[in-house]
Each structure stands twice: as structure tokens, then as C-alpha cells.
Amino acid sequence: MSISGIQGQLLEVTVVGCSRLRDTEWISRQDPYVCLEYASTKYRTRTCTDGGKNPTFQEKFVFNLIEGLREISLVVWNSNTLTFDDFIGSGRF
Template sequence: MSFSGIQGHLLQVTVVGCTNLKNTEWISRQDPYVCLEYGSTQHRTSTCTDGGKMPIFQEKFTFSLIERLREINVVVWNSNTVTYDDFIGTGKVQLQRVLSYGYDDNPWPLQTKTGRYAGEARLIMRYEKAQNPVIPFAPSAPPYATSPYQFPPYSTLPQSYPTPSPYPAYPSYPSSMSRLLSATAALKHPPQEIFQLVELRGICNVFDVA
């Protein structure tokens, strides 16, 4: 596939990390770093101290594309403070996919100077002016954990609580007005004993006068 007209376009390369690197240290953990070479342009990641076989970098670099250059050289080293740095492995990253689709996220194999397997380097590459651009899909977020306690609906009551019984009706008492009417009725209709007492007092008064 031909990719013409890419001269001077920008290519973004993120060095994510490495896996299963060849170990160059016997006692302590190795301190890897990655070098990228494209034409005359070189970039270097920071050293991942004690990264061992699984260093993580997450560093981004930008390259200006060259018309007929379709690969990036990757070299991984182990940093030493006293002696020379140790060579771990090298590999070639092909650009056909990222130039066609605008995105490439793949591990690339590394090998020693004798051609033996030395691990892998993972790169994420982006090219905005691809012929057939695709949008990478971000991984979906994990679903929220459901709560172990489920609240009952508002229209129902928990089974552990009985339905409250209605309050008992208070006894009715006669009002003040009804008591007054009863007393008035009693005065209008006095009992028979009252009439007898009045007659007796009248007889006594007659004898007193005589």
C-alpha cells in the first residue's frame, strides 16, 4: 500500500512499557529505558528504576514523518551507574497500519544481537491525517456494584412491622349546654315529693295564724 504525501506530517508515539524483558542483572533489578530512532530523530524515555522485566514508562514523543521511511527502530537498554549500559534488545516498528487507520496499539517483539527473543515493547501511535481513520474505543467502565440492601417500595410496609390499629374512640361526655337543659327541665317538672312538702308547710302556717 502506498502512502504518499506524508512528508512533514506529525506522528505521535507513546511508549507504554515493556514485558518479559531479558534480565541483564544477576543480583539487583535492572533499570530499563527505551530509545526510539526514526531517520535522524532520536528520543529516549526516562529510566525506570528497578523496572526489572516489566518496566512502565507512559511517555509521549512526536516525529516528523519522512516520505519513504516506514519503520521506527526501538532499542531497550539497562542503565548502569558505574559501567556501560547493558543492551537488552531491539526491534522494528512498522508504520503501515497507523498511516492507514490513524491508530495502532500493539506490542512489538525485541531480540538480542544473536536473534534470540528479548521481550516486547508496547507502543501506541496516532496519525491524524490517515487515509481511513478509525476512532479507538476506550474500555467501558466497570458496572457499579449493587448495594446488598434493597429498600422496600414506599407503598408497602416491612413485613416485620404489623399494620398499626386505629386508635380507640374517646367516650362522649354531655356538653355543658345539655346539662343546663336537663336542670331546667327538672325545675319545670318538680317531683311529687316537692308538692307534698309545700302542702305540709301551708297547713302549718294555717295553725300558726289561728
């Protein structure tokens, strides 16, 4: 796939949901959210309260493409009230 000529074009990314996430909760269902990063642009989905291992988000984000930069990073976290949020997983596409 060629990436020449993409500078300044827009890419819309939809975070649909997750399936079979690692469970970080002992007692209740986890409350996942997703963080996306491309260059200096960062986005975060809403927290899917009681989303468990298969949360749904259906949230759209728009990135301004940069010549030569080909990866978007994502990290899934479990939101906690009294302690630091728990890392669930990460990936790049």
C-alpha cells in the same frame, strides 16, 4: 498501506512499557530505558528505576514523517552506574 503524501505530517508514538524483558542483572532489578530513532530524530525515555522485566513508561514522542521512510527503530537498555549500559533488546515497527 500507502505512504504517499505523508511528508511533514506528525506521528505521535507512546512508549507504554515492556513485558518479559531479558534480565541483565545478577543481583538487583534492572533499570530499563528505551531509545527510539526515526531518520535523524532520536528520543530516549526516562530510566525506569527498578523496573525489572516489566517496566512502564507512558511517554509520548512526536516524529515528523518523511516520504518513503517507514520504520522506527527502538532499543531497550539497562542503565548502569559504574559500567556501560547493558543491551536488552531491539526491534523495528
